[in-house]
Amino acid sequence: MRLHNLRPRRGARHRVKRLGCGESSGHGKTSGKGHKGQKARSGGSIRLGFEGGQMPLIRRLPKRGFNNxxxxxxxxxxxxxxxxxxxxxxxxxxxxxxxxxxxxxxxxxxxxxxxxxxxxx
Structure with a gap:
């Protein structure tokens, strides 16, 4: 075994999903984001626990306990x-x-x- 013989294991490397490169690629036009909506926008990631402006569950439940x-x-x-x-x-x-x-x-x-x-x- 030599360094030039080493190969990554099968399935260890994924092909890059080329987005927006023509309709026939399967990832053209909207690049897999669908039409409109918050997640389709740039920077459209929603923070963890966000419920669309509704009071989140973590804030609806009462605080419990104390550690001395x-x-x-x-x-x-x-x-x-x-x-x-x-x-x-x-x-x-x-x-x-x-x-x-x-x-x-x-x-x-x-x-x-x-x-x-x-x-x-």
Missing amino acids: AAFHKHYAIVNIDDLNAFEAGVVINEQVLRESNLVRGHFAGIKILGDGELKHG
Whole structure:
């Protein structure tokens, strides 16, 4: 196989529809657009959803629903069991949790959940 032997697959290439080139071509005179009307004019494409001036269906139906995801706050989760990694009497704050890699990334705050048991008070 060489580059000069390559051919497109059968049916991959369509013949160009030559419009307005004589009546006997089958696409003469009106060039397949029929007589008059909006679609026969130049630039006569109608935008999606247009219903001829009637109020479109998308605007007749009521708006539905609301999504609060953009305003949702994300919290870092730390379990009580994870706090056993620290020595007794140490003050645990956000900075200490970040240094120990228990909290990584950007969060609105930290939640301490009750999974596990604290070994030392």
